[in-house]
Amino acid sequence: MSELDSKVLKGDIRAIARMITLIENNDSVAIDAMKNIHKKSGKAHVIGITGVMGSGKSSLIFELAYQYRKRGKKVGIIAVDPTSPFSGGAILGDRVRMMELATDDNVFIRSMGTQGMLGGLASSVFDVVEIFDASGMDIILIETVGVGQAEVDIVKIADTTIVVLVPGLGDSIQTIKAGLMEIADIFVVNKSDKSGVEQVVVEIESMLEISSKSDRKIPIILTSTNKNQGILELLNEIENHRIYLKKGKKLEEKRKKRYETELTEIIRKRLMSLIFDESKFKDKVDRLIDQISKKELDPYSAADEILGKILK
Amino acid sequence: MSELDSKVLKGDIRAIARMITLIENNDSVAIDAMKNIHKKSGKAHVIGITGVMGSGKSSLIFELAYQYRKRGKKVGIIAVDPTSPFSGGAILGDRVRMMELATDDNVFIRSMGTQGMLGGLASSVFDVVEIFDASGMDIILIETVGVGQAEVDIVKIADTTIVVLVPGLGDSIQTIKAGLMEIADIFVVNKSDKSGVEQVVVEIESMLEISSKSDRKIPIILTSTNKNQGILELLNEIENHRIYLKKGKKLEEKRKKRYETELTEIIRKRLMSLIFDESKFKDKVDRLIDQISKKELDPYSAADEILGKILK
Secondary structure, three states, rough: OOOHHHHHHOOOOOHHHHHHHHOOOHHHHHHHHHHHHHOOOOEEEEEEEEOOOOOOOHHHHHHHHHHHHHOOOOOOEEEEEOHHHHHHHOOOOOOHHHHHHHHOOOOOEEOOEEEEOOOOOOOOHHHHHHHHHHHOOOEEEHHHHHHHHHHHHEEEEEEEEEEEEEEOOOHHEEEEEEEHHOOOEEEEEEOOOOOOOHHHHHHHHHHHHHHHHOOEEEOEEEEEOOOOOOHHHHHHHHHHHHHHHHHOOOOHHHHHHHHHHHHHHHHHHHHHHHHHHOOOHHHHHHHHHHHOOOOOOHHHHHHHHHHHHHOO | OOOHHHHHHHHOHHHHHHHHHHOOOHHHHHHHHHHHHHHHHOEEEEEEEEEOOOOOHHHHHHHHHHHHHOOOEEEEEEEEEOOHHHHOOOOOOOOOHHHHHOOOEEEEEEOOEOHHHHHHHHOHHHHHHHHHOOOOOOOEEEEEOOOOOOHHHHHHHOEEEEEEEEOOOOOOOHHHHHHHHHHHHEEEEEOOOOOHHHHHHHHHHHHHHOEEEEEEEEEEEEEEEEEEEOOHHHHHHHHHHHHHHHHHOOHHHHHHHHHHHHHHHHHHHHHHHHOOOOOHHHHHHHHHHHHHHOOOHHHHHHHHHHHHHHHH
C-alpha cells in the first residue's frame, strides 16, 4: 500500500483531495492506489439528487448534510453542476450554518465537471465515490442538473435517486416524461410553500400509475427549505429505501450495475485516448479524416484501418 | 456496387428505407454499401433544429419542408424525438398540407431513437444523413428535443443549427445558459403571437453580447406557424448561413468535424460491441464484474485484463 491510499483510508482530507486530483488526471500512482481503495469501499450510502435548475437542489443537499451531521454521520458531497453553490456559485440561504458545514472536517465537498458540454457524468465520479466511501464517509450526496445524460447516469452510481421538482416551472412535468420519471426512487416537490404544489403531485401520481412496474410505491415528499419543512420526512424515506435495497439482492444488483458501467467507462476512455490522443495514432487518424473529407475513403473503412492497427 | 446502393443513389424510396434499417442493424452488406454512398454524399445542406418540448419545432420543420418543396428541392426529415408528429405523435395543424407532404415522393421522413434513455444521437444518424444526401436530397432537416447530449451532438452533424425558443416557458433562457447558447447559428423565437416575445429576444441579445466570439452576427427570427409569419425570413437566414459557410473553409471544417465524430462513434461502437456483446468476451466480462463486486478485483485491473486480451 502506498502512503497515498493509506492516508485516504484513514480519512485524511488533504490526501483525499490530492487523490481525486490525481485520478482526474489519470495518474498511474493514483490508479494503482484505487486498487486498495476499491477493496475498502462499499459501505457508504450513495444518494443522487437531480432536477431542473432553480429547483433548490443545493439547499436540499445542504439540509440533508446538516441533518446527517447532527446524527454523527460523515458526509461527502459531489456537485456535478457548474451552477451549484457547492461549485462556487451563489452562497445558500443560511450563511451561519453554511459556514458551519464548510468548516466541518467531517464534510467533504467536491465539485466536478460533466463530460463534454452537457454530457454524461465524468468517469472519475465513480472513483470519487469510491474514494469518499473508503475514506469512511457514511453518506455521499451527488448533485446533478438538468435533463441530460448526467441525470440518467446518476442512477448507475447512486443507490437512491431523488428527483426534485418545483411548482410553477412550465415544463417540469414534460421533463419527467422525457426520462426522469423512470429513474426516481423518491420524488421531492420542493418550494412547497408556493402555489401549484397540488397540481405537480397529481401529475406525478397519475404518471406513476401508468408507468410503475416496481413492487415498491415511490414516495412523493413535499419540502420547503425556506420553512424547513419535509426534510425529516425525506431523510426517513431515504432510510426506508436503503432498508428496501438491503432486503433481498437489490443493493448487490445495483452495485453490480455500477461496476459494470464503471468498467465500461474505463475501457472506453482508455481505448479512445489510445486512438485519439497518443501521437502514434493521432497523425494516422488525422490523415484518415482528411481522406474521408476528400471522399477518398469512407468512415467505416477508416475505422477498420484503425482497429486493424490496435486489435489482436 | 451492389444493387442496394445503386438503387439508393437513384433515389429509390424503398431502397432508402431498407438501407437505413439495415445500417441500424449493423448489417455488413449495408456497411459495404455505405462506402459508395459516402463518396456520393456531401451536396445536401443539413439543418438541425432543436429546442424544448412544446416549442413547435415540428410545425416549423413542416413549414420549412413545405417551402423547400415549393422551390423544387428534395427534402429529408430525421426526427430524433419520440414525441414528434414525424415519429407518430399527434398530427400537425394543417391536415391537408400535412397529407400533401406525407404523400410527396420527394419528401422522406425517418424517425430515429436516441442512444440510451436520453443519450446522444444514435450513431446511425450520421449514416442516414449520408444516405439521404447521396440519394439526391437537397435539404436534410433533423429534429432533436430537450437539452441533453443529443442537442449538443446535432452541431456535429448539422451545417446550420437552429435553436427554437418560445415566450413564457419559465426556464427557456436558463436552458440556453446550459449550453444551447453556444450551438445556435440561428435563433428562432416561435409562437411569436404570444406575449413575452420581447423579453425572450432581449435575453438572447444580452447573452449573445457576452458570449459571442464569432465574426458573424447570429440572427434572431420571430416566427408564428399559426399565423404563417417569419418562415420566409427564416428560410432566407438559412440560405445566408449556407453562403457564409461556403466562403472560406468553414463548411469544409464543419464537415471534417462531422466525419471525426462519426469515425469516433463507429470505433467506439465496434470496440464496445466486441467487448460487451461478443460471447467470447461477454462471459469473461461477467466474471470480472462479479469479482469486482466481491472486492476480489478492482475496475482498473479488470480493464487491464480485458484490454490485454484484445489489444496488440
